[in-house]
Amino acid sequence: MIGLLNSKDKYTNLAFILSDQSDVTVKVAEYDRNRNFKIKKQFTGSLIELFYNVKEQADRLNDVSAIINTKTFVRNEVVSYPGASLREMILNAFIHADYFIRSNIEVEFFEDKCKITSPGGIFNASMEEIMKGTQTYRNHKLVNIFDKLGLIENFGTGIPRTLDAYKDYDKKPIFEATDNFFYVTLPNLNFDINDQINDQINNFDLDILRIIKQNPGIKVMQIQAKLLEKNIEASADQIRNSIKRKISSYIEHRGSKKTGGYFIKK
Structure with missing residues (x-):
């Protein structure tokens, strides 16, 4: 069973957050250097549709800049958030959030970073274990559904893949957790190199x-x-x-x- 019905054939909370009637809200924002809103959006509805909407908006804000090598005059493109880092951390927020906490998943783009906040701290593991790819399941049935849809690999590779995306750069992701929230900060690789950029x-x-x-x-x-x-x-x-x-x-x-x-x- 995928967990949409309980033993009394009643729809479960999982079925609710996957339905169009879901009241789960995810916020996406972009700020200028003075932290004034440039973009402020809220997405509500089915968790799967939410993910696609949020990812689409995040992809639009994942800028690609060109650094010109003045010795060879070769154009090297630099993505603000490299590899699968942005997608993986948004997915991580969706599948590991505690949906009983009355709060929202937030994806915020600042000039120098993207910060992703999700309700629910680390579930039955330490930060060290999570960083190594240890899997724990707050929402194991939700994980199975996302797995069947081909959205995740279900092998705990999200954080290791994100770290791997930044392995060749001085800037590194930051992971923080409290009892009630999990925070991921992805540094913007294009921040502070505007003098080298000519799109x-x-x-x-x-x-x-x-x-x-x-x-x-x-x-x-x-x-x-x-x-x-x-x-x-x-x-x-x-x-x-x-x-x-x-x-x-x-x-x-x-x-x-x-x-x-x-x-x-x-």
């Missing part, structure tokens, strides 16, 4: 940067010819537009308009 630069712009790096002093018409060698057709105006609007912070023009050319800035 507007595309592969065409990077090709021009690489050509200038390989051919110091090159002119626009010569850049156009080099691009054509790469089977990239571009007008002189497109190249000038890229130079003026996109990559001007990386390059400089030296010499006169007639005889000068473009160089990578030192």
Whole structure:
């Protein structure tokens, strides 16, 4: 039995929170640097539909930025919350929450972090055991349903996978628990690197940067010819537009308009 009916064929609390009549509420918010709301949403209803709605909103707030390597001019994309960390911790909040506590699951996005709060502390385990992937079940029938739906692996891998997503970074997730609440703080990998980020630069712009790096002093018409060698057709105006609007912070023009050319800035 999956636990939707009791021995008297009456619907259980599990059936209620999985139904459209459920009064479970999950809050999602995004704040600016002064902690004013940029986004404030509440989702109510079936727990499964809730999860999909919350995950969709969280995915929209999981920004991807581009860091330009100024030595190779390769565009490296950085996700604010890497790997499966955001999904796993939202799932963790859903399946391990204590739904008898009159509170809400909250997913809050600050400039430097995402904080996920769920009602219910650690169930029958220590923090050390949980961090190692030990499984305990406050809502074992709910876990089984999410497992059958293919939403979880049911192997206690959520926290280890989240830690693994951050293993190559200095910033690390923080896990905290009280008797009544569990808190997860995921650091935003894109915080404090805005000076390196240029989302507007595309592969065409990077090709021009690489050509200038390989051919110091090159002119626009010569850049156009080099691009054509790469089977990239571009007008002189497109190249000038890229130079003026996109990559001007990386390059400089030296010499006169007639005889000068473009160089990578030192």
